[in-house]
Amino acid sequence: MKFFFLYLLTGFMILFQSYYSMLWTYWGASSTALLSVAFYSSIFIFLSAFIFLFSPRKAAITASISSILASLYYIQAFFSTGTSSPKLELLNKAIAILPIMLCTLIVIHGIAFFFFSDLITERNPKWKSYFPEPIHRNLAYIIVSATALTLTGIVSVFMIYSGVQKKIISETNWTIEEDTFYQEKKVLLSFPNARNYFISVYSNTLSDELIKSNSSTVKVEMTVTLDFGKLRGYHVQKLNDKKPSYYGNYVFYFECGSGYPECEDQYPIQKPWE
Numbered sequence: 557m558k559f560f561f562l563y564l565l566t567g568f569m570i571l572f573q574s575y576y577s578m579l580w581t582y583w584g585a586s587s588t589a590l591l592s593v594a595f596y597s598s599i600f601i602f603l604s605a606f607i608f609l610f611s612p613r614k615a616a617i618t619a620s621i622s623s624i625l626a627s628l629y630y631i632q633a634f635f636s637t638g639t640s641s642p643k644l645e646l647l648n649k650a651i652a653i654l655p656i657m658l659c660t661l662i663v664i665h666g667i668a669f670f671f672f673s674d675l676i677t678e679r680n681p682k683w684k685s686y687f688p689e690p691i692h693r694n695l696a697y698i699i700v701s702a703t704a705l706t707l708t709g710i711v712s713v714f715m716i717y718s719g720v721q722k723k724i725i726s727e728t729n730w731t732i733e734e735d736t737f738y739q740e741k742k743v744l745l746s747f748p749n750a751r752n753y754f755i756s757v758y759s760n761t762l763s764d765e766l767i768k769s770n771s772s773t774v775k776v777e778m779t780v781t782l783d784f785g786k787l788r789g790y791h792v793q794k795l796n797d798k799k800p801s802y803y804g805n806y807v808f809y810f811e812c813g814s815g816y817p818e819c820e821d822q823y824p825i826q827k828p829w830e
Contacts, residue, residue, distance in 0.1 A: 559612070559665065559688075560605050563619050564703070566658040567602025570594055570626050573651070579719070580789070594629035597622040601662070606703075609696035612688050613669055620666025623659035630656045720782045724790070727773040728755070732763050738806050745774055755792060758806035762795065 574595040600622040608615035634652040690696070728745040735742040741763035745755040755776070766774070777794040780787065792800050792807060800807045 557691075559616070560608050560699075562658070562662065563601055563605035563608060563615065566619075566623070566655065566662060567598050567600075567605065569658070570598035570655050571602060573655070574598060574629070588629075588632075590629040590632055594626045597626035601626065606700050609699060610690050610693070612690060613673075616662075616666040616669040620663045620670075623662040623666075627656050627659040630659075717785075718783045719788075721779050722782070723777070723793075724780050725775070725777050728776050729772065730766055730774050732766065740804065740806060743774075745776065753790075754809070756806075756808045757795070757800070757803055758808075759803035762803040765796075 574591055577591055578595065601619050604615040604619035604622070607618060630652045634656065726747055726749070728747055730746075731744045733742040733744060735758055738758040740758040740760050743757040743759060743762050743766065745757065747753050775794075775796050776792060777797075778790050778792045780790045782788060790809065792809075794800070795803060
């Protein structure tokens with residue numbers, strides 16, 4: 557049964573991480589083909605846990621192939637993670653290396669099961685537990701049913717309390733800075749009630765509009781997404797009653813401490829939208 561739990565844990569971990577990464581594409585994060593491969597491979601690893609109860613050899617082969625495919629995304633992520641915060645970079649690498657280790661263990665077991673199980677068990681009968689026979693069918697059905705009910709409950713709670721969205725309308729303060737990278741003036745928007753959150757809009761159109769206006773604020777309409785009451789992110793829907801695309805394609809969001817440690821001391825952490 558140890559490999560039942562190994563497949564279940566690995567599949568669930570990769571499924572959750574890849575699904576969560578896909579959610580960030582809503583805010584403009586790039587999605588790669590390897591991320592999609594990891595997501596679908598995790599489903600097969602997860603299903604291998606249940607196949608294992610009826611046919612351990614088939615489960616080992618399915619999980620091994622899926623683990624090889626899923627680990628490609630994590631290997632790429634391990635070498636490409638990099639932030640201005642050493643602690644955050646170390647955490648990202650740890651998150652990437654754990655699935656790689658689990659996938660490697662699954663692949664080694666799968667190769668041994670497919671090619672060398674008979675030879676290994678003949679020479680050392682104690683290793684037979686690593687290459688088990690199918691368990692009793694009735695017991696397998698009970699395990700499958702209990703696991704399915706448990707996961708249904710977990711997924712139901714996750715679906716109810718994750719991805720909750722609410723609309724926020726706020727007047728933001730603005731400042732204008734010259735920017736040479738995008739060849740556009742940078743308009744920095746800050747929230748009076750959430751000083752550690754910012755929106756950067758690189759747009760000559762918006763900067764000229766603000767300079768000509770008599771207003772010291774910009775009206776921002778945005779969607780805030782919460783997971784179990786905690787802020788996941790926010791997405792601007794309108795700036796001064798116009799869609800962000802009206803002002804160009806360079807709209808960015810950032811928070812003190814997430815790549816911008818220099819503003820942590822200046823603006824203490826506030827969570828007004830939670």
